[in-house]
Amino acid sequence: MWLLVAGAPLLAHHSAAAEYDQDRTVTVQGIVTKIEWTNPHIFIYLDAKDENGQVVTWSLEGASPIALFRDGVHKDSLKIGDAITVVAFPARTVAHLGDMKTIMRADGTKLMDRSGKQ
């Protein structure tokens, strides 16, 4: 309904590069099944089909609730059952885990975008 733009920092408790490969991204399209709006970082769980058509659950990490709040992204900005597309940096050692770069709704509006964010 409205465009929300936010950075998705992880540094407040550790370096993102230590956990996620920031040289490549994955695009995950699916349905939100669970939301943890908690410190130190939020997690959104997404049921998405893999390359074999099997449903897998992705764990997608974001910024801290206070960083998101100050950037205009709120606890009720996403709801269980929402269809979203996430572009994320994949974890280096764990499958189906990513650090969210952008979140896009089914209608194309971006809920979160840290491309070009200073």
Added chain:
Amino acid sequence: MRRAAAIALCSLALLTAHLSAQWPAGPAAGVAKKPANVATDRAPVPRTADGKPDLSGVWEPEKNRPCPPEGCTDLHTGEQFFDIGWGVKGGLPFTPWAADLVKVRKAEGNKIDPGTHCLPTGIVRSHTFPLLKKIVQVPGLVLILNERNSLYRQILADGRPPVPRDTELPSIMGFSTGRWDGDTLVVESTGFTDDLWLDQRGSPLTSSGKLTERFRRVSFGKLQIDVTVDDPKAYTAPWTTTLNQFLVPDTELLDYVCLENEKDLQNIR
């Protein structure tokens, strides 16, 4: 057009609801307001009833580390967050012991960083961590309340002598005493634990260390903190760096409790 207006109104209503869902808006008690129509860097430094500069307010660290054109892939921060020796001429004068320790810490990286383990990160990193802190200044006492882990720090400015370096019960945040030197609050801190990190690369501070901070509010919106590290176990000579802070008006601290739902440590290589 009508739809666009409706969306705008809806967004405004939601935004208003969200803002009021946290601290209600209003003037912060004990924090000077900037005079209207005066630039932040030109407004006079506020003073307390006894004529001392008033450091009270919510502050954030300087973020002088450039982001690439495509944007930062992580939180925007300052150079000294990563390397507290940034800007120190000739770099930090590590003792051989400290130089070896920094190599080990660099090799292990985030896995052994106290910050990754959600521990308090000490005085120096509290000046570079990109979260907010609130300074409360009353006669004889300055409190620094950190958002990160709801961590407090007290600076006793009531004439007490500094605590010995090797104290019985060492502290991550140390023991801080302060005195005014003109318009500068001079704070000495000692009594540290032995395994502190001053930055993300692991520059050490040990139980033999003493920190001297010189707090100077150079303008309404800028607080300059010159930090001198004197730690003969880790450094061959004392060194000084400047950690600038900038006022964040009309806001309050929020919750950042690192251990609430920490899930990253197990996945960090």
